[in-house]
Amino acid sequence: MSSTSQIKGNRDGFGKAMVEIAKKDPQMVVLCGDLSDSLKLTEFKKLFPDRYVECGVAEQNMMGVASGLALQGKNPWVVSYAVFNPERNLDQLRTAVYSELNIKVVGGHAGLATGRYGSTHQALEDLAIICSLPYMTAIVPSDYQEALTLSQQLHKIKGPGYLRLSRLAKPNVYEIAINNNIKIYEKELKIGHAQILNQGNDLTIIANGLMLQTAIEATALLKNMGLSVELLNLHTVKPLDETVIINSVKKTKALLVAQEHQLNSGLNSSIAQLIVNNFGTKLNQAIACEFMGVDETFGESGSEEELYQKHSLDKLAFLRKAKLVLAKKKSLA
Amino acid sequence: MPAPDFKKLHKIAYQVRQDVLRMTVLSESGHLAGSFSGSETMVALYFADILRHDPKRPNWEKRDFFILSKGHVCPTLYSVLARKGFFEVQELDEYAKLGSRLQGHPHFAFGSKHNLPGIENTSGSLGQGISQAAGIAIGLKMDGKKNHVFCLMSDGEQQEGQVWEAYTFINHHNLDNFVGLIDCNKIQISGKIKNVLPIRDLKLKLLAFGFRVFEADGHDFADLIKKLKLAKSHERKATVVLLNTIAGKGVSFMENDSKWHSHVPNESEYSQAMKELEIKGKNN
Numbered sequence: 001m002s003s004t005s006q007i008k009g010n011r012d013g014f015g016k017a018m019v020e021i022a023k024k025d026p027q028m029v030v031l032c033g034d035l036s037d038s039l040k041l042t043e044f045k046k047l048f049p050d051r052y053v054e055c056g057v058a059e060q061n062m063m064g065v066a067s068g069l070a071l072q073g074k075n076p077w078v079v080s081y082a083v084f085n086p087e088r089n090l091d092q093l094r095t096a097v098y099s100e101l102n103i104k105v106v107g108g109h110a111g112l113a114t115g116r117y118g119s120t121h122q123a124l125e126d127l128a129i130i131c132s133l134p135y136m137t138a139i140v141p142s143d144y145q146e147a148l149t150l151s152q153q154l155h156k157i158k159g160p161g162y163l164r165l166s167r168l169a170k171p172n173v174y175e176i177a178i179n180n181n182i183k184i185y186e187k188e189l190k191i192g193h194a195q196i197l198n199q200g201n202d203l204t205i206i207a208n209g210l211m212l213q214t215a216i217e218a219t220a221l222l223k224n225m226g227l228s229v230e231l232l233n234l235h236t237v238k239p240l241d242e243t244v245i246i247n248s249v250k251k252t253k254a255l256l257v258a259q260e261h262q263l264n265s266g267l268n269s270s271i272a273q274l275i276v277n278n279f280g281t282k283l284n285q286a287i288a289c290e291f292m293g294v295d296e297t298f299g300e301s302g303s304e305e306e307l308y309q310k311h312s313l314d315k316l317a318f319l320r321k322a323k324l325v326l327a328k329k330k331s332l333a
Numbered sequence: 334m335p336a337p338d339f340k341k342l343h344k345i346a347y348q349v350r351q352d353v354l355r356m357t358v359l360s361e362s363g364h365l366a367g368s369f370s371g372s373e374t375m376v377a378l379y380f381a382d383i384l385r386h387d388p389k390r391p392n393w394e395k396r397d398f399f400i401l402s403k404g405h406v407c408p409t410l411y412s413v414l415a416r417k418g419f420f421e422v423q424e425l426d427e428y429a430k431l432g433s434r435l436q437g438h439p440h441f442a443f444g445s446k447h448n449l450p451g452i453e454n455t456s457g458s459l460g461q462g463i464s465q466a467a468g469i470a471i472g473l474k475m476d477g478k479k480n481h482v483f484c485l486m487s488d489g490e491q492q493e494g495q496v497w498e499a500y501t502f503i504n505h506h507n508l509d510n511f512v513g514l515i516d517c518n519k520i521q522i523s524g525k526i527k528n529v530l531p532i533r534d535l536k537l538k539l540l541a542f543g544f545r546v547f548e549a550d551g552h553d554f555a556d557l558i559k560k561l562k563l564a565k566s567h568e569r570k571a572t573v574v575l576l577n578t579i580a581g582k583g584v585s586f587m588e589n590d591s592k593w594h595s596h597v598p599n600e601s602e603y604s605q606a607m608k609e610l611e612i613k614g615k616n617n
Contacts, residue, residue, distance in 0.1 A: 051475075064465050071443070099455045
């Protein structure tokens with residue numbers, strides 16, 4: 001049993017947000033595929049039974065029904081695990097997005113830390129899929145507060161949106177920062193804006209979701225080693241906050257990106273593309289880059305500690321990668 | 334309500350077929366077999382007071398919804414809508430051209446001013462229309478509204494698993510404002526459905542799912558209108574009407590031949606087909 005099991009995680013924040021949104025918007029509805037307890041919709045169901053649409057384990061139909069509800073002027077949230085939603089029902093989502101419908105998709109149990117369920121329940125491709133769709137806003141909250149705040153903001157954005165949730169509950173970012181003697185530089189959480197958690201000059205670290213808490217711990221360790229790290233919370237994967245990212249790497253000339261996702265896509269590829277596109281205009285010097293993620297393989301059963309260690313997504317992996325990227329920076333200078 | 338003028342409806346159905354044939358040849362793209370098998374159904378819905386609608390107010394709140402799920406037969410719907418006055422008949426010539434509102438498969442963009450009047454949904458990927466229709470139907474019920482939702486599918490489309498998910502959903506949620514229409518023309522791209530992947534006894538399956546099921550001759554307006562009106566009468570059950578149709582109906586050399594699922598006729602085939610449709614449109 002994880003020692004963090006009593007902590008409220010991002011899926012709890014999402015569940016709370018659904019109740020808050022429903023109180024304000026009478027047209028808001030929630031569709032779920034037989035996972036309402038797991039995805040923290042118990043209270044929503046109790047308070048708004050007429051606005052909860054049970055769809056059973058039939059995710060393709062669920063996305064289509066959500067489309068029909070959106071066509072009828074409702075503001076639906078479509079909720080299941082990310083491997084089923086948007087992975088199983090991509091075709092139906094694609095049609096909805098092409099129709100510019102106001103649909104919010106919630107992919108739960110994303111990443112490696114899904115208990116011991118194994119790879120069939122570990123979505124590591126969802127951001128690649130979501131980021132390839134036009135008009136999409138994609139959000140990856142790390143903790144309870146982020147999920148609560150950003151879900152409510154996402155609801156106000158007309159059009160398709162994606163919210164990625166985790167099974168594992170990690171303590172709030174602020175709590176982790178305080179425990180690691182990091183003073184949070186910028187407190188505002190705003191969709192589309194990369195939150196600068198710590199300012200620094202030697203290395204930029206970009207992370208989101210459950211990687212963020214680890215990145216804070218790594219930042220503190222690197223600080224103790226005399227390095228000045230700029231840590232960005234990139235909760236919005238699409239659209240990217242180009243200004244903050246470019247300004248940061250221009251200053252540090254070294255970048256480390258971490259995500260609980262396939263290495264070759266999602267946040268990593270979006271940022272790599274952003275940087276390459278800016279060479280010769282906003283960037284006149286090469287930037288040393290390293291990326292972290294699951295490398296050309298699937299997940300498996302195991303504890304989160306074991307899985308993060310095996311796939312080089314733990315605190316020590318951050319330090320190894322930081323060393324590597326700083327060496328690259330030195331050779332580029 | 335006046336008795337339906339079957340002669341006039343027949344004439345319109347053949348005029349629609351001629352429109353579809355012309356659009357297909359002009360754009361070198363189309364699906365004639367299914368477009369022709371569904372002609373009488375769509376004409377009956379819009380011209381025989383089945384579907385509550387107003388061409389001058391395509392977004393009228395009290396309208397019934399027509400969700401085309403077999404999006405590849407959209408030329409028929411485009412023609413019916415144009416002939417009903419939703420937009421100018423002349424615009425049919427723009428079918429499948431760059432920048433056109435008449436996309437090769439229907440496109441509806443929520444809140445856009447560029448939508449083709451009368452089009453309610455995006456379709457083209459089979460199996461999705463029924464879920465969209467179910468969503469509209471449950472949304473109407475949430476708001477206490479009485480509108481009906483019609484959804485036209487094909488028999489080949491019943492191979493899609495999503496359709497069966499939707500059938501379970503519709504019956505569980507008692508969506509008696511839903512009317513499914515299945516154009517049973519018995520063909521698909523690669524041949525006869527019974528040879529590609531048979532769907533077996535559709536009526537029996539639908540009854541087992543909980544539907545009220547009617548069967549109709551999809552080319553006989555008297556029978557069609559009778560069954561469609563019955564389908565609209567609430568009986569606290571969702572309804573499906575199985576339409577017995579002929580693929581390529583109206584053109585002798587196209588009938589029951591899967592080659593014409595998406596084949597574009599050459600010049601002489603076009604002339605002969607057009608001549609047949611003109612003659613058949615006049616004789617009833």
